[in-house]
Amino acid sequence: MTVKIGNIDLGEFPLLLAPMEDVSDPPFRYVCKQNGVDMMYTEFISSEGLIRDAAKSVQKLDIFEYERPIGIQIFGSSIETMREATSIATRVNPDLIDINYGCPVKNVACRGAGASLLQDIDKMVAMTKAVVESTHLPVTVKTRLGWDDNTKNVREVAERLQDVGIKALTIHGRTRAQMYKGSADWTLIREIRRNPRIRIPVFGNGDVDSVEKAANWRMEYEVDGIMIGRAAIGYPWIFREIKHFFKTGGHLEGPTIAERVEVCRTHLEKSIQWKGRRTGIFEMRRHYSNYFKGVPDFKHYRMLLVSLEDVQDIYGVLDEIKEKIDFVPA
Structure with a gap:
């Protein structure tokens, strides 16, 4: 039913x-x-x-x-x-x-x-x-x-x-x-x-x-x-x-670092589309630490992400996270 x-x-x-x-x-x-x-x-x-x-x-x-x-x-x-x-x-x-x-x-x-x-x-x-x-x-x-x-x-x-x-x-x-x-x-x-x-x-x-x-x-x-x-x-x-x-009845493997970056990036893009560039970037800051929770060596990147005001700079940091962080999903 x-x-x-x-x-x-x-x-x-x-x-x-x-x-x-x-x-x-x-x-x-x-x-x-x-x-x-x-x-x-x-x-x-x-x-x-x-x-x-x-x-x-x-x-x-x-x-x-x-x-x-x-x-x-x-x-x-x-x-x-x-x-x-x-x-x-x-x-x-x-x-x-x-x-x-x-x-x-x-x-x-x-x-x-x-x-x-x-x-x-x-x-x-x-x-x-x-x-x-x-x-x-x-x-x-x-x-x-x-x-x-x-x-x-x-x-x-x-x-x-x-x-x-x-x-x-x-x-x-x-x-x-x-x-x-x-x-x-x-x-x-x-x-x-x-x-x-x-x-x-x-x-x-x-x-x-x-x-x-x-x-x-x-x-x-x-x-x-x-x-x-x-x-x-x-x-x-x-x-x-x-x-x-x-x-x-089986467990799906958790998201890879590439998936986390991709979904975070999509969320940011949608946020800018809906709220405008400035507000969209600002309000997205509350989400970064959640998207990368449990990921090692993320603190440095989080500090960057919550301080940047240009979307291309943010994309650059996200790309660097994808390339440089070695992360095995649970």
Whole structure:
């Protein structure tokens, strides 16, 4: 059986790319798509920003045909602004709308948005219903186990949000209080998947950073698919490696130094195309150390890459890395 969100067929066991602020932009999504991810999302977009026509929020609506299926993720604290933002997002024709009820950071959660809604399930349900009624597209939700250890209410959330029309649910296996610390606990996710009332796909998220973990947790927690976030930063190959293991039971060799350079270069090119030369070069600096993590003698090159402002100079350094660093993939 294949997993479906509305009419979107995601295959037998989809791998999803998590929406990550300042990471999941079109350049990053491009390299992940090249490596086999099944479903992607935009960075989360402020509903208030969309309504004000704020440049940063509007730019995040950019999606491309090769990215499909892709969802636009929105967040907000006001039901009315979420309704209006849904209409705006629908007009750019994504494949679905996703609501963020999981972001734990202070400037989101402490303003009544993101994971804050886990403290007010009635409002969360009303907001979700308003979003569902404001679009013809499938609506999905990403959330957490609860606000803290004393209020793990995701069981109630799953049932009530399904009742108002969401088509899939992604659960991060931490509470808001945990932020990104400690270990993700998927046992509650499995309980929800086993709940006979739940008929929509349930995806697990949190701490999947290896082929073995993806394979083991697929069986142990019985989810319909896995969403991967931080482990894909600088390592988009994780998607192809997991898929290869599912298909063959064998391990795919990790990327060579030439592959790392090539994908890093592609990411940079896409970043410049989308953001312009200056911003594209500047914002790419956060990615270099991730692309070459574990590569010996990289520190000198990293210092160069984060200081250079001319793209041809950067290409020259990348070429030198490919030629001079001796690296055997794991």
